[in-house]
Amino acid sequence: MSILGTLLRRQDLHSLAAPYALDALEAGERRRFEKHLRGCARCAAEVRELGEDAVRLAWSTAAPAPAALRERVLAAVRTTAQEQAMDRTAAREHAPQLPPHVWGAQPPPGRTRTPRTRSLFVPLATATAAAALVVASLFAVQAHRTEDRLDAERSRAREIAHVLAASDARAVTSEDARGRGIGVIASASAGEAVVTLGGYGAPPGGRVRQLWLMRPRVQPRSLGLFAADTPLVAKGLDASSTSLAVTVEPAGGSAQPTGQPIVQLTLKSVGFGE
Amino acid sequence: MRADELLLLVAGGDHRAFEELYALVSGPVYGLVRRVVRDAAQSEEVAQEVLLELWRSAARFDPGRGSALSWILTLAHRRAVDRVRSARAAGEREQREALRAGEPAFDQVAEEVEAGMEREWVRRCLRRLTDLQRQSVTLAYYDGYTYREVAERLALPLGTVKTRMRDGLTRLRECLGGAV
Secondary structure, eight states: OOHHHHHHHHHHHHTTHHHHHTTOSOHHHHHHHHHHHHTOHHHHHHHHHHHHHHHHGGGGGOOOOOHHHHHHHHHHHHTOOOOOOGGGOOOOOOOOOOOOOOSOSSOOTTOSSOOEEEEOOSOHHHHOHHHHHHHHGGGOOOTTSOHHHHHHHHHHHHHHHHHHHSTTOEEEEEEOTTSOEEEEEEETTTTEEEEEEESOOSOGGGOEEEEEEEETTEEEEEEEEEOTTOOEEEOOOOTTOOEEEEEEESTTOOSSOOSOOSEEEEOGGGTOOO | OOHHHHHHHHHTTOHHHHHHHHHHHHHHHHHHHHHHHOOHHHHHHHHHHHHHHHHHHGGGOOGGGSOHHHHHHHHHHHHHHHHHHHHHHTTHHHHHHHHHTTSOOHHHHHHHHOOOHHHHHHHHHHHTSOHHHHHHHHHHHTTOOOHHHHHHHHTOOHHHHHHHHHHHHHHHHHHHHTTO
């Protein structure tokens, strides 16, 4: 195709943004335009804006759905599996970053290799919903759970959703050579963080894992005990919060840590510690 | 809870969150589908597909790219348009239109059921568009016609229709921007 032809064609594609936003393209044209969108940031932004405008037209159409529809949908949902979107993670790899050793002079034990720290470094909302799902999926409601437990899980899930919904929510994860690690999604404005441990298994001899908030020149503050694999919602974090650490403690937890941390993670990349 | 938070919980398999989400969005979804598809039985089918798809594909929702409600309604609109086009292609439309000739337009029926503020705002803003802008936008969005079909119906060149659609949407944005 001639250069002029190419230019004309591109011009032509640009002009399809409004029809596309209104779903007014034929199937083949729609596919071509979507292909074009993937390589045209300007068009993608424009289409997103026009799409928001088009959705406003739906404001005037709401009407109560037939009652029978609800039963049919809920029944179908009970037997329908969900897609997992984890592979869509747009996490950007960054240079490895070492947690600062605010825990005293000795390095944490049990580490033979430098842990890999992966930081998303971008607001969670713009990164991807997948990061949120790492946490959300841990709450996948199992059919055999009791009602009480369901309620407890739901209220925790809400607390987690609260952190995730914060406009400044950010995620950071750290993993050692054996695949054990800690994941944190935190919101500096809410002063809250969702903390998950992975790959550690059950602590030995009825002991528990306790989460600590580390601040310079201040005693560690307990943020709670981990129960199995469920995430902890840590509250009351502030700008002086430099890192989180996990220790193994006797059943019931301790007032102050009694041993070296098994894992420690700096909060700097999630908006704290400055 | 807002649809955005609920959708995140739904993505994690939370059935009760889905019920809450259903309560929140089934009306907007069904109403939009009904407006485009018109036929009650087919509208119910499409709405069911869409609502089930929310459960199945909740994980695809990306909060960074807009609100959950926009995502949901965009999905519903796409499915409704697909349905109405395939029905038209199958020639069912003429039949249904003949059947409907004596019935009140769906708009009037819906009006009796619900007359929200938002509905009034959208109508008011649509009235502020030029005739061609309004017809181009509504024939596409509410009636599911492609821009080529819109051009044929309005006897306008394709380029003009595309421009009217864009101008219409932009003016709608300016007008409705003050409404929320």
